[in-house]
Amino acid sequence: MKSKILVFLMSLALITGxxxxxxxxxxxxxxxxxxxxxxxxxxGSLNDMTGATSDVGKDYALGIAExxxxxxxxxxxxxxxxxxxxxxYGYRVPEALTKYKLFKRLKCxxxxxxxxxxxxxxxxTVTKDKMPYVSASYSGxxxxxxxxxxxxxxxxxxxxxxxxxxxxxxxxxxxxHPDYGKRKPRFLCSYMFASPYCSAPIKxxxxxxxxxxxxxxxxxxxxxxxxxxxxxxxxxxxxxxxxVWHGNTTMSVAATVRDAYSLGLGAxxxxxxxxxxxxxxxxxxxxxxxxxxxAVCAFFGExxxxxxxxxxxxxxxxxxxxxxxxxxxxxxxxGDVLILWxxxxxxDKTGDLSGESILKNGFETMENFDIGxxxxxxxxxPTDHRVAGIVPIYEIKDGKFQILxxxxxxxxxxxxxxxxWLGW
Amino acid sequence: xxTTFLPCGDxxxxxxxxxxxxxTKFIEAKMILLLIVLFVIIPLVADSYVxxxxxxxxxxxxxxxxxxxxxxxxxxxTLGHAAFIAVGAYTSTLLILEFPWPKFMIDWGVAYPISVLxxxxxxxxxxVFFGLPSARVKGFYxxxxxxxxxxxxxxxxxxxxxxxxxxxGQAFSLPPGTIKIGPWVIDSDLKVxxxxxxxxxxxxxxxxxxxxxxxxxxxxAIRDNDISAEVMGINVVKYKLLAFYVSGFIGGIAxxxxxxxxxxxxxxxxxxxxxxxxxxxxxxxxxGSIHGTIFGAIFMxxxxxxxxxxxxxxxxxxxxxxxxxxxxxxxxxxxxxCLFLMFEPNGLAYRWWQIKNYxxxxxxxx
Numbered sequence: 065m066k067s068k069i070l071v072f073l074m075s076l077a078l079i080t081g082x083x084x085x086x087x088x089x090x091x092x093x094x095x096x097x098x099x100x101x102x103x104x105x106x107x108g109s110l111n112d113m114t115g116a117t118s119d120v121g122k123d124y125a126l127g128i129a130e131x132x133x134x135x136x137x138x139x140x141x142x143x144x145x146x147x148x149x150x151x152x153y154g155y156r157v158p159e160a161l162t163k164y165k166l167f168k169r170l171k172c173x174x175x176x177x178x179x180x181x182x183x184x185x186x187x188x189t190v191t192k193d194k195m196p197y198v199s200a201s202y203s204g205x206x207x208x209x210x211x212x213x214x215x216x217x218x219x220x221x222x223x224x225x226x227x228x229x230x231x232x233x234x235x236x237x238x239x240x241h242p243d244y245g246k247r248k249p250r251f252l253c254s255y256m257f258a259s260p261y262c263s264a265p266i267k268x269x270x271x272x273x274x275x276x277x278x279x280x281x282x283x284x285x286x287x288x289x290x291x292x293x294x295x296x297x298x299x300x301x302x303x304x305x306x307x308v309w310h311g312n313t314t315m316s317v318a319a320t321v322r323d324a325y326s327l328g329l330g331a332x333x334x335x336x337x338x339x340x341x342x343x344x345x346x347x348x349x350x351x352x353x354x355x356x357x358x359a360v361c362a363f364f365g366e367x368x369x370x371x372x373x374x375x376x377x378x379x380x381x382x383x384x385x386x387x388x389x390x391x392x393x394x395x396x397x398x399g400d401v402l403i404l405w406x407x408x409x410x411x412d413k414t415g416d417l418s419g420e421s422i423l424k425n426g427f428e429t430m431e432n433f434d435i436g437x438x439x440x441x442x443x444x445x446p447t448d449h450r451v452a453g454i455v456p457i458y459e460i461k462d463g464k465f466q467i468l469x470x471x472x473x474x475x476x477x478x479x480x481x482x483x484x485w486l487g488w
Numbered sequence: 489x490x491t492t493f494l495p496c497g498d499x500x501x502x503x504x505x506x507x508x509x510x511x512t513k514f515i516e517a518k519m520i521l522l523l524i525v526l527f528v529i530i531p532l533v534a535d536s537y538v539x540x541x542x543x544x545x546x547x548x549x550x551x552x553x554x555x556x557x558x559x560x561x562x563x564x565x566t567l568g569h570a571a572f573i574a575v576g577a578y579t580s581t582l583l584i585l586e587f588p589w590p591k592f593m594i595d596w597g598v599a600y601p602i603s604v605l606x607x608x609x610x611x612x613x614x615x616v617f618f619g620l621p622s623a624r625v626k627g628f629y630x631x632x633x634x635x636x637x638x639x640x641x642x643x644x645x646x647x648x649x650x651x652x653x654x655x656x657g658q659a660f661s662l663p664p665g666t667i668k669i670g671p672w673v674i675d676s677d678l679k680v681x682x683x684x685x686x687x688x689x690x691x692x693x694x695x696x697x698x699x700x701x702x703x704x705x706x707x708x709a710i711r712d713n714d715i716s717a718e719v720m721g722i723n724v725v726k727y728k729l730l731a732f733y734v735s736g737f738i739g740g741i742a743x744x745x746x747x748x749x750x751x752x753x754x755x756x757x758x759x760x761x762x763x764x765x766x767x768x769x770x771x772x773x774x775x776g777s778i779h780g781t782i783f784g785a786i787f788m789x790x791x792x793x794x795x796x797x798x799x800x801x802x803x804x805x806x807x808x809x810x811x812x813x814x815x816x817x818x819x820x821x822x823x824x825x826c827l828f829l830m831f832e833p834n835g836l837a838y839r840w841w842q843i844k845n846y847x848x849x850x851x852x853x854x
Contacts, residue, residue, distance in 0.1 A: 114815065129807070149803075150810055154818075157757045158544055161749065162793070165537040165677070181756045188664045188751040258647040258755035285648070 103144040105408065105417065107132070108151075108167030109176040115155025116288040117179060117261070119315040120338050120393050124200055125150065126385070127397025128176055130377040135401065141408045141417075157182050164189065173417050174198065174404055180261035183215065190214045194419030196407065196427070198400045202337070202360065203264040207449045208487030214419065216427055218399035218439055219360035220455050222336060223268030223488060226309065228455035228471035229334040229358050230269060233307055234276045236469060237332055237356075241306065252281035252303055254296060254320055255311030256288050262311040265336070267488055269309055275477075281305055290316040293323045300324070305331045313338045318347035325351030332356070341391045345463050356459045356468060361399050362438030363465055364390045370436030374398050395437050402435040403427070403442055453481060493848040507700055526685055531678055539677035541793050543749055546684035548785035550742035551762070552769040553691055553778070554735035559767070560776040561699060562731035563711030564622050565630055567763050568637030569739055574758035575614045575641060576607035576740025577747050578650055581660050583607075584667070586653065597668035600748075604687075607744035608737040614641065615736020616729050623725040626714075638760045647755045660753050667748045674748045687745050691738050696778055698734065707731055711776075768821060772828050774835025783836035787824075792817050 109128050112121035132148045140146055149170055153159040160182035167175050175190070177183050177199035184205060190197040191214050198216050199206070204223030206215035220228075230251070238249050251273050255262035266283070273280050281303035284296040290312075297320070300308065308324070308331045310317045317339035324331065325348075333355045335344070340357030342364065348355075362368040365375060365387065378390055407426025411417055414425045424446075433442040440452030453474020458465045474481045500506045510516040534542065551573055558564045583603035593599055614637075621633040651660070667674040674680055698704050706727045709717035718724045747753055765788070773784020796813050803810045832839060 113812075114818065148807075150807075151813065152815070155756075156759070156761075157750070158547070162537070162540050162544060165540040169535060169537040181752075181754055184661070185750050185752045185757075192664065257651070258643065260752075260754045260756065 104147045105141050105144050106147050106149060106167075106170050106172040107174055107176065107404070108149045108163070108170065108172040110151060110153050110160055110163055110178050110182070112155045112178050113152040115153070116259075117155055117313050117338070119343070120313050120341065120391070121155075121178065123391040123393035124178075124397045125152070126378070126382055126390075127374075127394035128401060130374075130381050130394070131398045131401035133381055134373055134377050134398075135405045141405070142412045144412070146408075153178070153182070155179055155181075157185055160186065168193065168195070173408070173419070174422060176400055176404065177201065180264055181259065184260055187212045187215055194423070196404070196419055196422045198404045200396065200400065201261060201264075203261070204268060204485075204488050205264060209446060209449050211487060212449075214423060216403070216423075216444065216449060218403045218435065218442060218451060219337070219396070220358070220440060220452055221450060222265035223485070224450065224453065224473055225337055225358035225360065225455055226265040226269035226334075227272040228473050229356060229457055230272050230276065230278075230307070230309065231471050231473070231476075232457040232469050233332060233334055233356060234278075235471075238306070243306075248277055248279045249306045250281060250304060251278040251307045251309070252283060252300060252305045253309045253311060254284040254286050254293075254300070255309075256316075257283070257285045259288060259312075261338070262288070262336075265311070268485070278307075286310075286312060286316055286320055288312050288316050291319050293320045294327060296320065297323045297327045297329055300329055300331070301327070305329075307332050307334065309333075310335045310339050312336075314341050314343045314347065318344050318352070321348045321355060322351045334358075340458070341393065343391060345460060352460045353463075354459060354461070356457055358455050359392060359458050359465070360439060360455075361392065361395045363392045364394050366438060368436060368438040369434075370398070370402075371395070371438075374437070399435060399437055399439050402437070403430070403433075406430065406433060406435075448486060450486065493845070527682075531681065534681075536677045539681045540749075541790060543677060543680050543684050545785050545789045546681075546688050547742060547746050547749070548766070548769060548789055549688055549782055550684075550691060550738060550745060552766045552773070552781045552785055553695060554738040554742075555763075555766045556770045556773075556775070556778065556781045557695060557707075557738070558731055558735045560770060560780075561704065561711060562707040562728060563626075563714070564619070564728060564731060565627065566634040566735070567631050567760075567767065568618060568634035568641075569735070569766050570758045570760060570762040571618075571637040571641035572611040572615045572736040572739035573743040573746070573762070574646055574755070575736075576611040576743025577753055577758070578646055578660075578743070579610040579740065580604055580607040580744035581662065581747050581753055582650070582653065584662070585660065594668075597670040597672065600667050600674075601669055604741060604744040608740040611740025611743065612733040612735075612737035615732045615739065619729050619732025619736075622728045622732070635760070635763075638763060642755050642758050642760075646758075651755065662747060662751055662753070664751070680749050683748060684745060687741060691741060692778060692782075695734070695738070699778075703727065703730060765821075768825055770835075771825055772835055774837030777835065777837035779840065780835045780837030783840060787836060788821070792820065795820070 111125035112118050113125055129148065129150060132146050136145045149167065149172065151163050153163050164186055174196040177197050180201040180203045183199045183201040191212065194214060196214050196216060202217050202219045202221045204221040206212045207221050238244055253266060257263060270280055284299055286293050286296050310320060310333060317335055321333055335355060335357035337358050337360050340359060345352050362371060365371065374395055375387065378387060378394060407422050410429055411422040411426040414421060427444045428446050430442045430444050435442060440454060442451050454470055454472045456470050457468045459468045494512065510519055551569060555566060555569050558566045580603040583606060584599055589599045618634055618637040622630055625633065664675050665673050672679060674683060706722045709720065709722055710724055710727055714724050769784035769788050770781055772787050774780025799809050799813060828835060
């Protein structure tokens with residue numbers, strides 16, 4: 065009897081699923097009709113709520129949904145509503161590939177993506193499909209329109225952030241060091257080697273370290289899941305670094321910073337933006353004092369334009385989550401949604417919402433476009449998808465984020481910026 | 489004894505008939521129909537999304553086939569199979585990207601097919617290394633030694649050394665057009681699908697034939713009781729290692745196939761969870777059954793995807809349903825294994841056998 069009930073339930077689910085395949089399949093004439101009547105624009109979103117980067121991915125996913133509500137409440141795409149298809153893919157590449165195909169089947173006009181691994185794995189496919197793919201991966205590899213024209217994001221890329229962070233430390237902290245002028249500063253990187261996200265800016269940051277005259281030590285492999293990193297800290301101690309760059313997400317960065325503090329490593333820390341948020345202070349406590357990092361936009365609740373809306377929609381759509389638990393990730397999600405919104409509006413005004421039009425008439429017409437949120441002014445050109453060259457570097461002081469310096473990488477190394485640094 | 493029901497009056501007269509693949513005209517017709525569905529109808533009606541799901545099913549079957557061979561037919565429990573798939577994927581990728589192929593070989597599109605074969609051999613040999621402890625240990629201890637394959641291969645060797653080849657330091661990019669078989673550039677889901685079908689059919693036929701041979705009988709004897717097998721004169725260590733080799737070989741083929749579906753590979757593509765997932769596939773499909781492997785893979789991929797599509801119409805009422813589906817999927821994976829172990833310990837293959845029997849014996853199935 066039990067097995068009969070099981071078989072019945074399973075069959076019911078399967079039949080519904082098969083019906084859904086048919087229902088959301090490609091029926092050109094029906095779709096055309098739907099376009100006219102419903103005036104809905106489909107957008108897909110891939111998020112990580114359960115995988116290796118879920119420590120930062122959950123808040124980002126909430127932010128995406130809230131931002132889309134805001135867009136729809138404020139006129140949508142010139143009157144058309146956005147319908148969001150949001151899926152958790154658990155940071156698994158095969159899952160991301162099939163979900164992307166599902167978005168295509170659902171006639172999504174653009175995709176809000178997540179991790180570097182899957183974004184880079186999908187990059188040739190989105191180029192072939194001409195699908196604008198606005199990701200939470202800010203990998204420098206995605207900024208060269210010759211290679212990845214349809215990969216976009218609102219923030220300064222990891223490589224630029226890393227160059228700016230190490231430069232800020234070199235400018236501000238190193239001159240105060242007792243050994244300043246006596247020897248070269250020592251630097252090493254701590255990140256998960258296996259993760260394309262973590263290793264994306266390694267080449268750039270080492271290049272910058274060489275440019276500034278650092279001694280570079282051996283990299284330390286720290287898992288994204290790490291909760292104990294003492295062996296890596298002991299490995300670092302042999303080199304006696306003055307500065308450590310952390311490329312992981314918040315949870316493992318907090319573990320590393322904490323262990324460095326308890327084992328007396330004595331180095332300063334700079335952190336990539338996905339490891340630098342409000343939770344770092346909570347998780348690492350005292351050990352987080354003095355940690356520096358590149359934040360690509362304002363922290364949640366900061367006094368910057370548009371933040372009132374971010375907070376309002378967080379309260380409205382996720383009242384169960386206390387505001388003090390919300391993170392900069394929400395702001396980042398809003399950043400990506402807001403540039404997509406603007407691009408869709410601009411493309412829609414030309415009467416063409418194809419991927420190519422969204423890119424050419426939307427994104428690539430943005431010049432010093434201000435989305436607020438403490439983010440850089442957005443610039444996309446047909447030859448360069450790096451939004452800006454100025455990176456605000458924050459430090460943690462008395463348990464709070466304080467802006468340390470804004471590093472203008474673009475002006476300081478203008479020739480290298482223009483001729484060498486694009487796309488890595 | 490054959491498990492095929494023969495029409496009244498038909499009987500086998502020799503071993504050839506007994507072991508024939510398709511024993512009756514009716515079975516032959518069914519199989520031809522299946523091939524027509526797979527090679528003609530599906531490519532005609534399926535869109536890119538459906539094909540991508542089917543390609544994932546094929547990848548899962550190829551991966552699980554090796555696990556089935558080891559666990560289901562040779563009794564050697566493994567939880568490190570993702571490592572051998574990774575070896576296959578990286579061997580094939582490196583051969584394509586780094587090996588100095590003569591130009592005519594690239595033009596003729598033979599580089600990738602050769603790399604697939606070499607990937608299988610490399611993964612097979614690598615698998616034998618991690619099979620060596622099986623000469624001494626079994627059960628839980630063997631699980632731990634096979635798990636070591638994941639950490640040593642993926643987390644250490646591939647991440648720290650192989651990924652650095654060519655100064656990459658991260659993902660290996662496979663630009664479109666890199667994967668070519670003869671005159672065909674494998675650049676669409678449909679071409680990947682055909683390649684998957686052919687590889688799958690070759691591997692399934694290979695494994696089934698091996699199982700019908702002396703080697704297969706030796707494996708089954710070892711699975712049932714290794715001491716008895718040894719007493720009967722079977723070289724247990726040799727056959728165990730052979731099982732690891734064949735299992736790794738198929739895993740390598742799976743990895744080499746999978747790169748045709750990707751534009752870049754990184755160690756992240758081969759997590760330890762995938763090994764566990766493959767064991768789940770054979771548990772649900774049925775241990776010790778080749779078609780159980782296929783049913784298991786279909787269940788784990790297609791059914792989960794259909795369930796997801798089934799909840800999509802309700803997403804307008806409760807939007808979080810889409811987002812939370814992976815939670816449901818993970819929970820369903822665990823629950824499915826529990827339920828199958830309790831109510832259907834022989835897996836879907838047994839249920840299939842029962843259904844077949846019911847119709848074969850109908851209307852006198854009592």
